[in-house]
Amino acid sequence: MTSTVFSKDGTTIAYDRRGEGPAMVLVDGALCGRAQGPMPELAEELASHFTVYNYDRRGRGESGDADSYAVDREIEDLAAVIEAAGGSAYVYGSSSGAALALRAAAAGVAIEKLVAFEPPFVVDDSRKPVPATWVEDLESRGPADAVKYFMTKVIGLPGPFVAMLRLMPAWKHLKAMAPTLPYDARVVGANVAGRPLDAAQWAGIESPVLTVYGGKSPAWMKTAVRAVADAVPGAECQEVPGQNHMIKTGAIAPVVTEFLR
Known part of the structure; x- marks a missing residue:
């Protein structure tokens, strides 16, 4: 409950x-x-x-x-x-x-x-750095583009995998959560x-x-x-x-x- x-x-x-x-x-x-x-x-x-x-x-x-x-x-x-x-x-x-x-x-x-x-x-420097502008980048994108950016630029998943994910039922949930991605970015900070x-x-x-x-x-x-x-x-x-x-x-x-x- x-x-x-x-x-x-x-x-x-x-x-x-x-x-x-x-x-x-x-x-x-x-x-x-x-x-x-x-x-x-x-x-x-x-x-x-x-x-x-x-x-x-x-x-x-x-x-x-x-x-x-x-x-x-x-x-x-x-x-x-x-x-x-x-x-x-x-x-x-x-x-x-x-x-x-x-x-x-x-x-x-x-x-x-x-x-x-x-x-x-x-x-x-053991991995590709997260873009310094990632908070602003996430805030400026619509839900689908924000999830794609987060998964490719931040997590580092390959683009084709994210393209396949867009065809799955979970994508709707991910888009619904997308407006909070800048929140996580600010929590992680520098x-x-x-x-x-x-x-x-x-x-x-x-x-x-x-x-x-x-x-x-x-x-x-x-x-x-x-x-x-x-x-x-x-x-x-x-x-x-x-x-x-x-x-x-x-x-x-x-x-x-x-x-x-």
Whole structure:
């Protein structure tokens, strides 16, 4: 059943809750929502150990949006869900959702422990850099072109693959999510510039943090995730063998449960 909470700026944030145990909030990455992507299945898997809160980030699914965007508003959204969960919670963030969760932890949001799976940072020259103008490029495009740009210029998927994807039923969902791609770009920020991370951005994190990457993920991603662990005070880092950025629920759920319990 869908529940809602008001963020600090009055935006309605929709979430669902399942399971029993300590509160845990899931934070999605780009083009994913409460009903589409990896989190619904993960929520079901984790519900035997936690009370899991799975929410639609602003602009997605049943959540509202505002006339203008700021990363601080998304941090406030996560804080509002955590408040609804009892005032503090464990958090699992995936991809740009991991980047958002790290920002929230640094801002003092009541995160008891955080698992950050593959925040999509680029910290060296081992891959083609993300265009410096990617925020503006995404904002200036219509939904279909924005998804194509994101998948080819940012993720690095081949054009023919994206052309085939446009013929699949999932394309309609991706286009619906496209207006939020600039939000993810702003959340990730300068951490995709191909330079070493500025550790100062996470100096205020006091919660225990585990960064995680898949053993089959590209070298640049592994390097970035290790770099986050080095930059966040006291953080740990773990590899999940045989997995990549599209990590399977059965592979990540035990990692999350072991660290958080």
